[in-house]
Amino acid sequence: MKTLKTGLVFFPAFDWSISPTHPEREERLLYTRDQLFEEGIMDLPEIEEFAPRLALKKDVARVHFCVPQVDYQVLKAHLIAAGASILLGEKVYRKEIKNGFALVRPPGHHAMRVVHGNRGFCNINNEAIVVEYLRHHYGIKKIAIIDTDVHHGDGTQDIFYHDPDVLYISFHQDGRTIFPGTGFIPELGGPTAFARTLNIPLPLGTTDEELHFILDQLILPVVQEFKPDFIINSAGQDNHYTDPLGSICMTARGYASLNEKLKPDLAVLEGGYAIETALPYVNMAIILAMAGQDYSYVQEPQPPQIRKSTKRFNEIKEIVTQLKDIWRNKDKINLNQIFGSEEYFQRKKSIYYDTDGFHEEQVERVKRCKECPGYITIDSKAVHSWRDSVKVFCITLPITACSSCQNEAYENYSDARNNRRYDYVYIQDKVKDVFISYNRKTKQELYLED
Amino acid sequence: MLIGIDVGGTCTDAVLLRKDKVLAKAKVPTGEDLLGSLMKALDKIMEGVQPAEIKRVVFSTTIITNLIAEKKYEKVAVMIIPGPGISHEKYNFKTETVIVDGAVDYRGREIIKLNEQEIKEKLFLLEQKGYHKLAVVGKFSNRNNLHENQIETLVRGLYPDWQVVLGHRVGGKLNLPRRVVNAYYTCATQEKYSKFINSVEEALIKRGIGADAYILKADGGTLPLRASEKVPVETIFSGPAASTLGVQALVPPGQTAVVVDIGGTTTDLALILSGEPLLSSKGVQVDELLTQVRGLSVRSIPVGGDTAVELSEGRILITGKRKGFPYCQGGPCPTPTDALRVLNLIDLGDRDLAVKGISTLGLNCSPQKAAEQIIDEVVKIIVTEIQRMFLEWEQEPAYRIWELLQKRSVRPDIVAGVGGGAIGLVEHIARELNCKKLLPAHAEVANAIGAAVARPTVQLSLRADTERQVFTVEETGYQGKLNNTKFSEKDALDLANEWLNRQAKSLGVLCEIGEVEIIRQEVFNMVRGWHTTGRIFDVVLQTKRGILQYVEQGGSK
Ligand SMILES: [Zn+2]
Numbered sequence A: 001m002k003t004l005k006t007g008l009v010f011f012p013a014f015d016w017s018i019s020p021t022h023p024e025r026e027e028r029l030l031y032t033r034d035q036l037f038e039e040g041i042m043d044l045p046e047i048e049e050f051a052p053r054l055a056l057k058k059d060v061a062r063v064h065f066c067v068p069q070v071d072y073q074v075l076k077a078h079l080i081a082a083g084a085s086i087l088l089g090e091k092v093y094r095k096e097i098k099n100g101f102a103l104v105r106p107p108g109h110h111a112m113r114v115v116h117g118n119r120g121f122c123n124i125n126n127e128a129i130v131v132e133y134l135r136h137h138y139g140i141k142k143i144a145i146i147d148t149d150v151h152h153g154d155g156t157q158d159i160f161y162h163d164p165d166v167l168y169i170s171f172h173q174d175g176r177t178i179f180p181g182t183g184f185i186p187e188l189g190g191p192t193a194f195a196r197t198l199n200i201p202l203p204l205g206t207t208d209e210e211l212h213f214i215l216d217q218l219i220l221p222v223v224q225e226f227k228p229d230f231i232i233n234s235a236g237q238d239n240h241y242t243d244p245l246g247s248i249c250m251t252a253r254g255y256a257s258l259n260e261k262l263k264p265d266l267a268v269l270e271g272g273y274a275i276e277t278a279l280p281y282v283n284m285a286i287i288l289a290m291a292g293q294d295y296s297y298v299q300e301p302q303p304p305q306i307r308k309s310t311k312r313f314n315e316i317k318e319i320v321t322q323l324k325d326i327w328r329n330k331d332k333i334n335l336n337q338i339f340g341s342e343e344y345f346q347r348k349k350s351i352y353y354d355t356d357g358f359h360e361e362q363v364e365r366v367k368r369c370k371e372c373p374g375y376i377t378i379d380s381k382a383v384h385s386w387r388d389s390v391k392v393f394c395i396t397l398p399i400t401a402c403s404s405c406q407n408e409a410y411e412n413y414s415d416a417r418n419n420r421r422y423d424y425v426y427i428q429d430k431v432k433d434v435f436i437s438y439n440r441k442t443k444q445e446l447y448l449e450d
Numbered sequence B: 001m002l003i004g005i006d007v008g009g010t011c012t013d014a015v016l017l018r019k020d021k022v023l024a025k026a027k028v029p030t031g032e033d034l035l036g037s038l039m040k041a042l043d044k045i046m047e048g049v050q051p052a053e054i055k056r057v058v059f060s061t062t063i064i065t066n067l068i069a070e071k072k073y074e075k076v077a078v079m080i081i082p083g084p085g086i087s088h089e090k091y092n093f094k095t096e097t098v099i100v101d102g103a104v105d106y107r108g109r110e111i112i113k114l115n116e117q118e119i120k121e122k123l124f125l126l127e128q129k130g131y132h133k134l135a136v137v138g139k140f141s142n143r144n145n146l147h148e149n150q151i152e153t154l155v156r157g158l159y160p161d162w163q164v165v166l167g168h169r170v171g172g173k174l175n176l177p178r179r180v181v182n183a184y185y186t187c188a189t190q191e192k193y194s195k196f197i198n199s200v201e202e203a204l205i206k207r208g209i210g211a212d213a214y215i216l217k218a219d220g221g222t223l224p225l226r227a228s229e230k231v232p233v234e235t236i237f238s239g240p241a242a243s244t245l246g247v248q249a250l251v252p253p254g255q256t257a258v259v260v261d262i263g264g265t266t267t268d269l270a271l272i273l274s275g276e277p278l279l280s281s282k283g284v285q286v287d288e289l290l291t292q293v294r295g296l297s298v299r300s301i302p303v304g305g306d307t308a309v310e311l312s313e314g315r316i317l318i319t320g321k322r323k324g325f326p327y328c329q330g331g332p333c334p335t336p337t338d339a340l341r342v343l344n345l346i347d348l349g350d351r352d353l354a355v356k357g358i359s360t361l362g363l364n365c366s367p368q369k370a371a372e373q374i375i376d377e378v379v380k381i382i383v384t385e386i387q388r389m390f391l392e393w394e395q396e397p398a399y400r401i402w403e404l405l406q407k408r409s410v411r412p413d414i415v416a417g418v419g420g421g422a423i424g425l426v427e428h429i430a431r432e433l434n435c436k437k438l439l440p441a442h443a444e445v446a447n448a449i450g451a452a453v454a455r456p457t458v459q460l461s462l463r464a465d466t467e468r469q470v471f472t473v474e475e476t477g478y479q480g481k482l483n484n485t486k487f488s489e490k491d492a493l494d495l496a497n498e499w500l501n502r503q504a505k506s507l508g509v510l511c512e513i514g515e516v517e518i519i520r521q522e523v524f525n526m527v528r529g530w531h532t533t534g535r536i537f538d539v540v541l542q543t544k545r546g547i548l549q550y551v552e553q554g555g556s557k
């Protein structure tokens, strides 16, 4: 049998940046390129490089409600990063490659379902776009996303919070000390997807050893039990000990062995801003690990200063124990005690767009359906810095929605269209793969075609 | 007048061009006595011509390719300074490979110093094993050649008669393993190559030709004969480059063409995109080792006029193997050439024999029909490969948004056939691809024509790091200081231009370079905290590639 290769899309987008001194700037992958090329990584027989392709607007709309339109929030660079992720995801699913690593910019895990602007350097969520693409085109069911970025992947969490078929596990520096300030243990998913979201807040200074304790004791057993059809590593590299934004002490080899154990089908680059001291080494180590190669020769020039701390390790053990309990008891817990017994679960959210500097207020409502994961509506209002407040109403139907949820969702859509409160009304119908937006001012309804 | 000479393994071809006309052409067998064959070819085309009228002579040769293929060189050891990175077990260069301590990073900063004692011990062991040729290559030596130079000094002191080749001087691009192979082959072939150059010079002197003499490189550019001594591997695969340029000179300007060179055992394919031959994005492969040598994108498929044809489960099978001559020329089994003969598409060998050969297949149809089926199969194989080449070219990685967005689908306008089997097949291939067919005149000496019209090309890649106040030149391995804290993008461009001119001068082609294009011009900031502390400038300049002139199609069949 032919041994499959590890697929790589390297798209550094050397001509895209937020601003010249922003951490997410053109040269972020420059030294990674130098390292990969000099090592001859692309020549290894175990590795195959692909050119990225562009994601379609429809691929974006399958996940996001871009206000007012996809075009408005999404640049070519975003479509390329998402398209590269799709390309590799698809090739893995078709068994054309063993696994894939999309080494792309810009990142995406802070992009939530509703997009009014840029959050944490992200506009659209690359991993979520791959998930919905694979579900639509290949009927793939259960997916696990492991977020290894130092920041909580609040966007990915938001998108799959009510989705029982997506297991989202994120470890990250404790939200009390870092952007975006979320990702605590009690954030466990909504009533229809309880404990499908697991957050592991790390104390400052967490080391490789401690992280691998979490991996071995908690993450790997949970993933194994969930039995996903597809595993994605949302591969942020800012947990590295030299990262200027984070305070966690992982090394390149620590990242590599994580991937060796997790065996993701697809890794998608997220953050990582130590562009000289970490990225070249971490990226290479991950590639080698995914390709089943020896990464023991990879070594950062400055070794880490590891400080052992019994206090920190005990704290970590406590977190692991707590989450293991929750996972073990997830089906025995009385959800009504947590979420109430209403047929529609409702929560309010306030979302800060750090790059653009404005707030969005949301009311999210989930139908607790017995037949399907239920449809969701979002009433969202944001005061964009450049104009008056924008009010939108969004409805999303999961791909497995039952017919009564479908009917209800469309009733909601026509009601909202007649409601003068909203500037735009959207319906995301994943059952029919139809995405419609309604502009109340122009009275125009737009079906996204491509 | 221009002369082009292609020194191939079996034949030496020569042409004499005056303006756009082929004045004379010759084909002589290449013998052991290289000088003799060269003289014979020269004499044939020089009849009645004054040597003073010759302005330029260009050679293309497979000498180095053959040297390497037949391993006719002394053993070479490789010393690598890889530092941290991929496993050292991965370095497999089919020769004695020694790894020593030391490391430089991607910006050319020394991270780990060399250990002289270790190096001395390892050199001693090499000497014990009888080595006296050594290629020394460090990771990122193109960004800082300190370690390579230090080792060279050590060797010179200890073993003055050794031949040492340093990586940064023979391959400045990123890619350590390929740079090692470049250095290794340079070290292996330099001596024999110099002998070849000497024969060539002698031949020219003997016939009183004082014109500038050049050698064709794999990328279709030319190098002055003497300058090429430093980089003999660059001349590898100049044969296919010559044939592509030759066809380029014979097809109308600006067209997109596929060059189909159908020989006895293989068919070579090359692409000319909007009038320019396509370069392979990575270096060429030599004897299973990957090099940094830029070459034209040429693909060889194992199907030719002499390929054995068999029947497998009632279907025609093109085996990809040659078992001898075609049946019509007394060979053992039917071949595509026999099929062409049966259909009267070529006039070669005995038609009755061809019919008999085709009949041995035992197909349930007339020999005519069977021959058509064979041709269809061959055409299908070639067409599939052509389409795959275009597709692969479209799918080449891109690293910038604009690059990716400007990618487009291109399909050929012309199928140009050269080589023995071309006449009968090109029409079919062209029809399948919906193109015009072209059987250029003088195609049998296309290689020599390509050499004659090849343009000297000079490329220069400059990388300046203002934080470290250093710059490097990829092509020469030169490393210099900037001494300018206000170094700007314009300064980078000026410096690159200055070095391009310097390079052209040292290659002796300053007067021929013509217009210079900017291939790449990029700036990357270095930010510490929230402040820009320096910039990296990346500038690549290149003189116009391609051919000096087109050649008239007079006397075309
Ligand atoms: Zn991050």
Ligand SMILES: [Zn+2]
Pocket (backbone or CB within 6 Å): A369, A370, A371, A372, A373, A374, A375, A401, A402, A403, A404, A405, A406
């Ligand atoms: Zn339902």
